[in-house]
Amino acid sequence: MRFPAHTGTQGLTFLLPALVLFAIFVLYPAFYIFYAGLFEWDGINQGVFVGLGNFHQIFTDDGPFWIAMRNALYWAPLTIVIQMVLGFLIAFLLEIRTRMVPVFRALFYLPAIVSPVVIGIVWQRIYNPFGGLLSDIGIATGLRFLTFSFLANTQTAIFAVIVVNIWQWMGFSMLMYIAGMKGISREVLEAARLDGITTRQTAVHVVWPMLRHVHLTLVLLGVIGTLQTFPLIYIMTKGGPNHATEMLPNYIFQQGFILQNMGYASALSVVLLVLSLGLSVFQVKVLGARFSFGGPA
Amino acid sequence: MKKLLLSTTAIALSAIFAASADAEDTTVTYRSWSPVIQTLQKMVQSTEAAIPGIKIDVKTFNYPEYLVDLQTRANAGEMPDIVGLEPGALTQQYREYLAPAQDCAASVWGDDWQSKFYPLAIEQARLGNPSGDENFYGLPVLTQTINLWYTVPVMEDLGLAPPTTYDELKALAEAARAAGYAPMMIGAGDGWIRRDVYMQLIHNVAPGLIYKAEAGEVPWTDERFVEAMQIWKNMFDDGIFQDGALGLSHYPGAVEVIESGRAATFPMGAWWQQQAAVDNPTPLSKNLSGYAAFKFPDVTGQGAPDDLLGGIDVMIGISKDADYDAACKVLTDWIGGAGAQTLINTFNDLPAFVGLRPEKFGSDNQEAVWDMFTKEWLPTVKYARQLASPEVKQALEDALAAVAAGDKTPEEGMAMVQQAYDSSKG
């Protein structure tokens, strides 16, 4: 069997640096955590081979894992959809309707560049029913429900954190939409204006559908962001109360480093990896085609 | 030829420099979560001044990040020379990487070196050692008790004395709430403070019982554990803890409220004294003028125990790869030498080494508090604040949150702990 030798080797030569980096930084760790996931291992000393025991335990006897799964199911749709809608609205109002000064743009984006640690501490304080901003407002206005202990209640805590996450990243969605809107021809909007299309109709029927590529990007980033969520939970609730706000990365961290179950944490990481890969492939294959812009139908 | 000559010179020169560096300075690296970096840097100065030829390189992290750092370094074969340790699980996890420290202690303080330490420190240092292993994988540096504190001006304002019974606690809760204070300020979002309170409750209900459960002699579902759990729950229901306590972290959430003078009492430990030593202390913390420690009230009515819970705050182990002598010099200096004195001067926590005392007190109250801790309380400590198994610890902390949130009954909560105990054993 003969290949056109020079093209093969030449191509490979050019690919080599990327392949080497990919192997070192992606393949090796991926295989390593899969291997480590087969052991009962504290991360330091000799592990005990348990086969698929860790995986078996994850799927059959791990309450916090399933809470983390449930929370991801709350987290992704809620943050993605609400963030998209709010980010779009703000972008639309700033960009298309009022052309407000960049100061506002910066203000809305500010939370996205503040460290999640700071945001977690500040919002924990805002939610604190003992002297927190929200409860003070509640007392001052008579809106007593604001004095509720949102973070202390296992039913509401995850939503309280999701609200903060939405608040933090809304500005990022806004920025993405502003960038998208910059790409929309001014004349199209003027045409809509001449056609007597109302502002609301322009937003819904003209601008929103023209930004499909931005929607897709935000959905992709939102799903990835959900699976990577860590610092906000870590600072605000530590996954509590009683794992009510557990997210997979937080749970992996707790298992691996706090509880010295590195083998189990590795198995959880494998699950996370498979989940991420599966979702990415799903999005590119299924949503990708539908979300592509202007191409042949 | 010329080139060769040059490179030979270079090698010779570098050899000289290397040799002189060896002769002058041995660098000892320390990584830990404790003491705080400002204190550590002062200790480094004192120790480097006291021991010629030693350079100390220190870095601190928050506790969880430190665990990540330590594990990564251990796996990479780059263990720091000396490392901060907690007795029990953490020390046992790194046992294979640590050199026994008793030889070091004996070389400095003689064969009766153990008598230089508070008994609890010696006892707890080997927590979790396999049976027959009498090695000290670390030497205790700081110790602590866990207890309650009150804010002096707040209690004066309320006209109340520190509560000694559950009824007095309830009376305090009512008065404090009416005046806009937190009766007992807790950041119960943090597992460790939940556990600290529970440890004191169970110590009131049945002293020593929990350690029997750890040894498998008593089930975790024993009614006495449930009773302590019920009291814990009552403290939420009766408004003794401030509202929303489960949603707040102890540091910095609760501490901020405490330092702003809005808390009547709060669970903490001997280490609270260190608030006086930070840069720009708050008025209440300055010279510890605004705070006083008190024992957990008798919540069962069967009489409060005389002893407090406590143990080792931080101990330090020597890496097997370290220059043992140099590491030993630094370690022992930090326990009982110039470095230790600097450490104790900052009120970071109580010493493990008997007889150390801050050189300067800012107020009579500060001195009185110190003496109470070191002379009255610390010598009484019999039982550890810590639990041996990380899984059980975690399960207890989870159960406390679940019960406080009303998701589980006290019985169900203790069943969670039992389950974790069972799975950790098998």
Next chain:
Amino acid sequence: MMAGLMLTDVNKKYGQVQTVTDVSLEIGDGEFVVFVGPSGCGKSTLLRMIAGLEEITSGTLTIGDKDETRTEPANRHIAMVFQSYALYPHMTVRGNLGFALRMTGESKAEVAAKVDPVASMLQLEALMDRKPSQLSGGQRQRVAIGRALVRSPQVFLFDEPLSNLDAELRVQMRVELAQLHKKIGITTIYVTHDQVEAMTLADRIVVLRDGQIEQIGTPLDLYHDPDNLFVAGFIGSPRINEISAIVAAVGEHDLTLTLPGEISFSYPLPAPRPKVGERLTLAIRPEHLARADDPASGAVRMNVNYWEHLGGVSYAYGSLADGQPVILEQRLVQSTSDAPSLALAIDPSRAFLFNSAGDRLRPMS
């Protein structure tokens, strides 16, 4: 339902910058008017002011009998075709055509009743389910026109609609536009910088420069009787020749001008009467220059640089004695000539005279 349109003393200021100055203009019902001028002359701004996309700083705009100066664009009964066509890229041709109607709440049947005849008139039926990205430039142009037509506007505005098309398509679309206007007869304002488009399409041309109207007139008026040197230069291709002239003598009925090469030239006396020694410009179109039969008799001489033979017509490019460029057009040149210089005959009745400010000096009579 169509209407004329009137602008009265219209101004546009952006802060301190005035881009349109005192424009007054009346456009008749069904008239096709072209705004033409170099880029930056304010023609697009003026169009957008009529559309309502730019505010009118001062002055009034009347469409039909109604003052529309401050009316919302959508209520002015105008439609506009943009340079980029501004189609909605995510909608099909059908969607684009019917969008405005759907949004104003008309029923599906009503929309179809209005869209279908327009689609048929513009031959868009076969394209109805395509997206704009699947259309050629000319097709997009037709969709844009169709979208405007569907709204049955009183006034039709075009903003450089052909500038994104290639030359061949541009000629074709020009013809289509002219026919369309003939068919539907809507009052149309069309902006272009291309004088050929202006000449071929317009009933009347408005020449703009620096935000002001230089001249309004039919294409032939502007060609044959420009008010100033700018209009003379802008209209006509190749460009009109400008020959510097100095007044040598002012007689009772005529002027004696000195042209480059110390040539004397007689021109009917204009009003106002110029002074001896004044510098003027004599302008004559290339097609109105001729070769002098008798080269000896004091004719202006042209140094020929090169000839361009297009068959039916040939152009000679060269310069006069003072270096001024000059173009000569000749019909039906039979054989090539390599004569280095030519004598030019200038017919005074075909030549325009302008003063140094560029204003036309028309002969008295």
